[in-house]
Amino acid sequence: MASFECDQAEGLRRMLAGPKPRIFTFLSATSVADKSAMLVNLSASLASSGSDVVLLDACISKDGITRRMGVEVQATLLDVARQQRALNQVVQAMPQGFGIASLTSGSVHLATRDADELRRLSNAFGVLAAQSDVLVVDAELDESDNFTIPGMASGDIVIQVAPGAASIKEAYSLIKRLNTQLGRRPFGILVTGADEREAEVVYQNMAHVASRYLAVQLHSIGSIPSDESTTRAARLGRAVIDAFPMAGASVAFRRLAERFTLSANGVKLGA
Template sequence: MASFDFDQAEGLRRMLAGPKPRVVTFLSATPGDDKAAMLVNLGASLAQAGNDVMIVDACQRRDGATRGVARHLEMERHVSLMQVARQECALNQVIQQAPQGFQVALLARDGVVPRTGSDEQRRLAKAFEVMVKGQGGIVIVDGELNREGGFAVPMLADAEIVVQVSNSATSITNAYALIKRLAQEFGRRPFGILVTGATEAEAKLVYDNMASAASRYLAVTLSSMGSVPADEYLHRAARLGRTVVDAFPLAGASVAFRRLAGRFALPGMTQLGRHGGGAGFDARFNVRVGS
């Protein structure tokens, strides 16, 4: 049986030795595989720019409607952090290296996590905290809310939260409902908005309308992260089993992902945490796609 205490001690030593990671949780109001595909391309863009990147698949549903990053990359049968919490494996066994240049960790196989407040959930949360704080770069969490309206790991409530939305009426409605639910659960705080599958003009309209409604009716500040356009090269790259930034570096989507990655990697950027301000994401919509 693996020694969780030993592995935890090693993680704590790494945590004290290096800089704190930047943790960003992505939620989505877009259908199916959209978020996982977006995060893989974002992770690859960050890695290409020289950043240390880990993507944690914390999706909790495996009903075919939701595909996390690990499943998207066909890495979902690997050992999970839940097994570390159960002392079935060591922490370093959970972390996988993806060919796209970033690391991948799975929170729980088949998305099955313990109920909120249970001893097992507390052990999972501790294992997650040790793993994340042992990182020195950017930790992206492919997440979703549980049935109680919270996260599988409480630490995510203190991280930056970004909501992905498209320009469809259904997606916009779902995104607003998600932000309302987040505000009710975690209190007043800023949230980032990333618009995908839309032109720059369409994305600006989506963001402006959502920001106005959130400010007026929820007293919540939204900050724009920019947009990624609909691009046939995204689908071509996916069919090749590659990221668009690798296969088609001059495509409009590739330009957008590199600029998005650049905003993540800015040194000294103020973060959108529970107690943070909104300076981390420029409130102006100034990402020009495809130029």
């Protein structure tokens, strides 16, 4: 079994030799089903464009992407941090074209209570990011409104919101909590379950309130419409862009993947 030190050295070489790893950390103010569908289809769309994509389950609750996809986790980043497994045993290839990994299979609180263990876990997270073209993080905030790993805030933070009062209120609450912990910084807004016109209204209203009351700048990432094709594709165990490439959701996910890919070349996400 390859050692964590070898994995770490390779990750550091990639950090020095290549562009900065792209980390996109997602927080959702939508249902678990909507969040999961978005993460799977976005990751598949990014992979189809030629990127090596890893989707990391970093959820504190049991509503993370690995459980939603029925993935049997064999090794976690915590195992790597404890030098019980190698990093190449953590990422499992999915039929949709991307890899999937999990931060831990047990209590995140216990894993991060010890400062040395948290440091090693953070190092493992950094190496995973360095060895991937794109790291998509399925995240939640803890009871102190922090991310489990500080590095999750080092890239772009995107809030997923739906066009309903409850979802918009929850999304704004997430922004306030993040602002308190991280200080003023921009956030991306992705509206799902809405057409472009409806999504623009949601975004403009949120951007106005965030700017006025928090002095926080929001960026519109785009929108994904409601589309039964997404549900049908999930039942087939496939991404919508593969199963129904001409569907409205497929067009939207491809457009979204292009915007995320452009951000690696210095174009601001949401610009």
